[in-house]
Amino acid sequence: MSRVLMRGNEAIAEAAIRAGLKCYFCYPITPQGELVEYMARELPKRGGVFLQAESEVAAINMVYGAAAAGVRTMTSSSSPGISLKQEGISYLAGSRLPCVIVNMMRGGPGLGNIAPAQGDYFQATKGGGHGDYRLIVLAPSTVPEAAQLVMLAFDLADKYRVPAMILGDGMLGQMMEPVELPPPVDPSSIPEKPWALTGAEGREPNVILSFDLSPQGLREMNRVLQDTYREIERSEVRWEEVETADAEIVLVAYGTMGRIAKTVVERAREEGIKAGLLRPITLWPFPYEPLRELAERVPTILTVELSAGQMWEDVRLAVEGRAKTPFYGELGGVVPTPREILSEVKKHVSS
Amino acid sequence: MSEKKGDGAMEFGVIFAGFGGQGILLAGKILARAGMEQGLEVTWLPSYGPEMRGGTANCTVVLSRRMIGSPIVDAPQALVALNLPSLDRFEPQVAPQGAIVFNSSLIRRGVERPDVVGVAVPANDIAQELGNPRVLNMVALGALLAACRVVPLEAAMEAMAHELGERGRQGLVEINRRALELGFEEAQKQLG
Numbered sequence: 001m002s003r004v005l006m007r008g009n010e011a012i013a014e015a016a017i018r019a020g021l022k023c024y025f026c027y028p029i030t031p032q033g034e035l036v037e038y039m040a041r042e043l044p045k046r047g048g049v050f051l052q053a054e055s056e057v058a059a060i061n062m063v064y065g066a067a068a069a070g071v072r073t074m075t076s077s078s079s080p081g082i083s084l085k086q087e088g089i090s091y092l093a094g095s096r097l098p099c100v101i102v103n104m105m106r107g108g109p110g111l112g113n114i115a116p117a118q119g120d121y122f123q124a125t126k127g128g129g130h131g132d133y134r135l136i137v138l139a140p141s142t143v144p145e146a147a148q149l150v151m152l153a154f155d156l157a158d159k160y161r162v163p164a165m166i167l168g169d170g171m172l173g174q175m176m177e178p179v180e181l182p183p184p185v186d187p188s189s190i191p192e193k194p195w196a197l198t199g200a201e202g203r204e205p206n207v208i209l210s211f212d213l214s215p216q217g218l219r220e221m222n223r224v225l226q227d228t229y230r231e232i233e234r235s236e237v238r239w240e241e242v243e244t245a246d247a248e249i250v251l252v253a254y255g256t257m258g259r260i261a262k263t264v265v266e267r268a269r270e271e272g273i274k275a276g277l278l279r280p281i282t283l284w285p286f287p288y289e290p291l292r293e294l295a296e297r298v299p300t301i302l303t304v305e306l307s308a309g310q311m312w313e314d315v316r317l318a319v320e321g322r323a324k325t326p327f328y329g330e331l332g333g334v335v336p337t338p339r340e341i342l343s344e345v346k347k348h349v350s351s
Numbered sequence: 352m353s354e355k356k357g358d359g360a361m362e363f364g365v366i367f368a369g370f371g372g373q374g375i376l377l378a379g380k381i382l383a384r385a386g387m388e389q390g391l392e393v394t395w396l397p398s399y400g401p402e403m404r405g406g407t408a409n410c411t412v413v414l415s416r417r418m419i420g421s422p423i424v425d426a427p428q429a430l431v432a433l434n435l436p437s438l439d440r441f442e443p444q445v446a447p448q449g450a451i452v453f454n455s456s457l458i459r460r461g462v463e464r465p466d467v468v469g470v471a472v473p474a475n476d477i478a479q480e481l482g483n484p485r486v487l488n489m490v491a492l493g494a495l496l497a498a499c500r501v502v503p504l505e506a507a508m509e510a511m512a513h514e515l516g517e518r519g520r521q522g523l524v525e526i527n528r529r530a531l532e533l534g535f536e537e538a539q540k541q542l543g
Binding site: 003171340 | 380383384387392393394395396397418419420421422423424425426
């Protein structure tokens with residue numbers, strides 16, 4: 001297979017098209033502009049609909065409509081735009097509509113800036129919109145992995161009828177790396193969606209709602225959601241471990257920070273520090289169990305994030321005091337270099 | 352490619368920097384593509400702030416025989432500086448024994464660090480003599496490849512031809528090929 005040099009934004013767009021994307025709705029924002037451009041250029045040629053909506057709110061509600069009609073659908077944006085989509089995301093979750101939402105995070109809060117950041121972790125993994133719901137949240141750390149995880153996101157969303165989010169950042173979106181693109185999905189291999197609104201001729205009408213006035217009825221709807229979430233927690237936790245077998249300090253980092261942390265582990269090992277890395281690939285469901293197991297034998301678990309410590313809360317929930325859990329984060333779109341993280345690592349190991 | 356122990360063993364990192372419009376991002380992309388076509392792992396990381404619109408631009412390219420962790424490099428083995436602000440900003444970061452290719456058409460000082468190799472290339476003048484001032488980025492890339500043999504000059508020429516071909520600019524391949532050659536030769540003269 002030949003490798004192609006692509007930006008993260010472009011690789012995500014191409015992978016989505018290969019996953020059978022039929023309807024893409026967007027409102028442009030930096031740093032994911034190339035994703036929109038790629039879709040505008042490629043999707044109509046390949047049998048899909050590209051539509052630039054009048055706002056983020058319109059775009060996410062178009063996703064609702066397309067998902068209800070049973071086609072593979074997606075929207076993408078960056079932090080402030082994703083905030084605007086939250087009401088629609090809650091409705092999608094409540095109506096059990098599968099879709100893929102891409103968030104290439106930038107600095108926040110508010111208008112923030114366009115530099116890479118990870119300050120939307122809470123929003124992505126803990127809700128964001130109202131109500132008791134979850135998104136499947138996948139955090140690619142490299143351009144090839146972004147392409148893989150987009151394909152997976154569509155499959156998982158369809159399988160569980162849960163919206164899936166690709167949580168990247170500006171750096172992943174803007175950088176280029178060689179990608180071996182996966183072959184296009186055979187449309188006939190995508191499972192049927194008997195619940196979809198496809199025209200009720202010859203069958204009972206399907207109803208898609210996130211609404212039930214009766215508390216008992218809404219409780220039942222919520223129970224279905226919660227049962228689904230428990231099953232996802234059992235079956236879909238994904239993570240990568242690097243050099244953890246004999247580690248005396250394990251870094252926990254995801255996305256862009258996850259790949260930078262790999263370099264830190266390598267350099268630490270060159271200097272005789274037994275460092276390792278646990279990189280969550282699914283942020284929800286979070287790899288609590290693997291971290292808990294590590295915490296039984298590793299004295300220090302250092303969380304490294306481009307936020308004030310959002311994932312750190314999940315790390316501490318997993319570790320539950322079994323190990324020390326220091327934190328190192330950067331804010332506002334500043335990305336620490338491997339050297340800076342390594343000096344942080346050194347503060348926590350006995351020489 | 353050269354293998355240095357310590358700061359990123361088996362990895363080569365280079366920062367390209369200059370004014371927006373000097374072809375910094377394209378020069379970096381062509382090196383990255385040449386590396387990829389040689390079977391290496393590569394990353395290309397641009398600065399993408401508002402500075403791209405008329406101010407300074409830079410990109411970091413990493414080439415490696417193995418999977419690349421960080422696309423951010425704190426001590427690059429090489430710097431290509433096409434204007435003075437870029438040399439001022441990035442000279443202190445270059446790894447000891449690294450190389451700095453700088454555009455002596457615009458930069459009126461030499462490299463100050465005693466522990467790096469400086470290569471002065473009058474990139475604007477060479478490009479002007481070739482008849483197209485815009486090929487200065489390929490002059491600089493050619494010089495870089497003479498100073499750091501990370502990919503063969505021919506590989507960069509092929510990657511450039513592929514890149515321009517995809518952009519419908521086949522007509523510019525020949526002059527860019529000459530620019531790469533002249534930059535390479537100029538640096539070779541200085542390096543002896």
